[in-house]
Amino acid sequence: MNNYIRLYQEKLQLYEEQLMEDLAELVAIRSVRDEETKKPGAPFGNEIREIFDRMTAISERDDFKSTNFDGYAMHVEHGDCNEIIGILAHLDIVPEGEKKDWLFDPFTLTRHGDYLYGRGVNDDKAPALAAYYALKILRDLDFKFDRKVRIILGGAEETTWECMDHYFKHNAQPMMAFSPDGDFPIVHGEKGVLQGTFFQKIEPSADAYPHHLIEIESEKQRGYICERLRVVFESSYPMELKDLLEGAEETVIAGSYIIAFYKGDKALSRNPHKGENALFRFAKDLMAIENANGSLLKLKKLLIKYFCNDIHGENLGLFLEDKDMGITTFSIPYLLYQNKKLEIGFDYRYPKGQESKVAKRNLENFCEKNNLNFTIYKEFGLLYIHRESQLIQTLQQAYQNITGNTPECITKGGISYSRALQNCVAFGPTFPGDIPNTHKPNERIKLQTLYKAVMIYCETIRLLATKS
Template structure:
């Protein structure tokens, strides 16, 4: 029996066990929470990491927990190691009523596992752990050191991998099953920033406004509390907007009115697949709020300059790239906050940009555009684009495995989504799904095709084998 046949046989025999352990980790809610002693990202993530490492121990791997920031399971020998990186943190699940199953059940229906984390990224990284067990058991002369790394902060800042690199050496080669098959040779840069404006609470008809919780998610809902005298005007302007892809609901509450705008959530790397309720709420407010309102300047800016497009054209940052994909922008959060005794309304944005623009260009353009409208620009986080030549050893070896296993001719791909590959040297994304599969990460009914998951396991095992040569 060949090495590949032995690996496939082991995966087949232990696949039900793999699925059960994926479900076990999915059933732990691992959304980032307030830091507590010993739990930098909350108790749910601490428990999730501990249980994941227990699975590694059960499979016979050496496990290490780096202060609940990140953990790993490893086997083999040598100074250098090959790594597989994934994350067990997830974004919030949203309205449970919009899911076909309990979002933390791991339920399998029609050969799909449907749950938050099934695709992004618990399913793939736990399956990779079992794929390494298959490699270890099926190829007994394989002695290279392999490490499966479990992050806990990929969705909210990547502090986990920064902590890892402060404690451990980077891998010789690595991949993360958090992108797409075949090999992801390029990832767009990620740039987050906010626009805001100070306003006088006594001189506005807006009592509160909020929408979204994560900058990397197109939110489902945005809402505003307005003074009651605007009730008729709101209803009139909703009618004047005509047919829109968003839905508005107007409620009378506590002597005021609440306007709720409902959109369609999506991942910020592909905001065009969703409908952003924040953008549409500002479109409505621009028709409703008077010119002497202290928040009007910001409302006009959001409605007329930012607009409803996702290509950045209103902010003069539109960038086209045929090889890696164009720039996209999404507004993920809007809220009122107090900073240094000033009251501000702020909107937080997430940009995914290709290699033919730059951090410096975005800094200058966004600041300049804000100044034109007397809006304050706040730069926040930045991760530079990732780019590996298609003929680099890491890309070529994994591409070979993909073609050998699938018999497909897909070429290496570029993605807008950001992965750990941006932070970890010598790393690309590889898997977990084919380009035609739409698993709806960050949305309702996130799912993973379990046959695709199994085929991915074969490629992870053979990929490590190939990278070790």
């Protein structure tokens, strides 16, 4: 086995400069989905079509066979066997945000210390090239494959995933696959996801109660728990109400109106336990308001009975625990009350043992009891590949052969590209302790992480593509 590792290392050292040049060319393309420039052959816009063409040119330079599927996706392949091993990556990126927040130009590959910086350098352009160069190294070392290897590259992973719907209308599913779009060691389980919205029309009360709810604003987003709330009250006794709003970061009195600002601690919606929802601070203050009716009373009852401090969905009958995948999470990413309409976003993630149809039935029951409606914004079935499967056993062997460490299998609440395939798991490139700033300013990848990932992928492809 040491001979294999030595061969990989020698070839990687030979290709390092070319790998950096190819990565610089890919990073330079702002491959963000652009509806304004979409057209036949470029369904996600000109920039994503351009990066597919660039990757095609790289593969043609290296004498690989590549095929573009109408600008939705492409693949690079090696071998003529019937059985297929897949490697699923993507070439589209999220927008860079404010350039002033970056240390370097996000579309110029920059080496600084031990890191490479640039938008997409970790998600997912460098990992895609790591897999590509692993295949190139094995091909150039003349390894004999018993299975065809396909590097499948999508163009809409960051948006709709319709790239994979189109791709698999034209291609068979691989028998086994991995996606270099996650973490090491092996992410063999990802929770099911239901993201949606509760909504209700609430007429304000005409009764002579002293405090009335006028408006609630928060950022309408899905990826994080509710971090900020702006709540507007009208009150006959504004100073009295202000004293009750102890959880507010700031309160402003303007005549009979009180504007209260609530701030939580930011956390991903899939990890609500890692932060504090601003809604919980607001709900705690509502408990202290006794003279309430109409919209204020309805919201008070709803938040306190069902949502306040419940991050597992117990109050909605959604709680479940699995010995392999852990427990459910339930978070509120935003809360709105405007123009007599209440809107509450939710993000529910569940392990095996739960079924989507059962969870939806519980949501329906909850809505019927409380005169609410709900819609599902996004839904993903859970992913779970058993540790004893051939895929997991092979990935473990490859990881151990290169690193000398026995890899653990982990499960997460996140959504990786692996779910687009039937027998696929996320496998690298990020190692524990890495801080890649994915989707944030100063996205980066450690050079040693990238090179080690190439080595691991060399060994992984060799083992997966060899029947013995």
